[in-house]
Amino acid sequence: MSDPAAAEKPAQKTTNPAKKAASVRKASPARKTAAKKTASARKPTSARKPVATTAPAPATESHTALVRRARRINRELAEVYPYAHPELDFENSFQLIVATVLSAQTTDLRVNQTTPTLFAKYPTPEDLAGADPEVVEEILRPCGFFRAKTKSVIGLSKALVENHGGEVPGRLEDLVKLPGVGRKTAFVVLGNAFGRPGITVDTHFQRLVRRWKWTEATDPDKIETAVGALFPKSEWTMLSHHVIFHGRRICHARKPACGACPIAPLCPAFGEGETDPEKAAKLLKYEKGGFPGQRLNPPQSYLDAGGIPARPLGAAG
Ligand code: SF4
Structure with missing residues (x-):
């Protein structure tokens, strides 16, 4: 991230x-x-x-200039987070869709601590479809909203078994009909289990693209459309990872670390957070020696260069 x-x-x-x-x-x-x-x-x-910002006043920025600035931000973030990827642990599309449903209103770290027990006991949609809800509720309790989430994951497992032969479908229109699965979850699954481009409009994505004045929209579907129009489709999935990584590590909800931000010169919201480099550095969120629960750790060269975290990831924004 x-x-x-x-x-x-x-x-x-x-x-x-x-x-x-x-x-x-x-x-x-x-x-x-x-x-x-x-x-x-x-x-x-x-x-x-403080880092000087050269970002244009959004009111004077043409659409062409906006496209260029947006793509440049993505290129810069790609350099900062070359290993960006979904931070949920999964080994197949079934595990990914369940983990993504469980990640609502909690952290990926918490989900990654919970799913090993769940998937060890219920490795397939058939297993989870036939599970005792009370047992599943106990496993999912740490994720919050555990009753609703239990209902969703058992319900979606039943739907997979009854309507899709026990397989996760690879089409948006099928995915969004599954219990507990909205467009955000569907795009996570399509992008990361099926290699189909999708924009994941989660809380970090919404916050950052509005700070960057890529869109003024607040509705996730409208954000998805507006941001999608700024980038080639082939970049959508990695764009989502870059933005979410940046939101988790530097551009936090309450106190963005502007003074430590590599894209400050391109950001109209520079100054919304801490601009002093040393104070901003203390706001960064990392994980020492890698990112537990992630399927791909950052390259060792990155860590050798000093990419060592100050505190565990996991807290939202
Ligand atoms: S941390 Fe500050 S400068 Fe960086 S993207 Fe967020 S608001 Fe902009």
């Missing part, structure tokens, strides 16, 4: 977001501790200045 680099090359000022991204990767607490003496000796004055 990334940290500021003030500690290593503090005196160098850059307007290149890719370089900022590289610097973001260097500012791990571990490195900060190690470099504390030399950093303080060097007095990194420019690193403490």
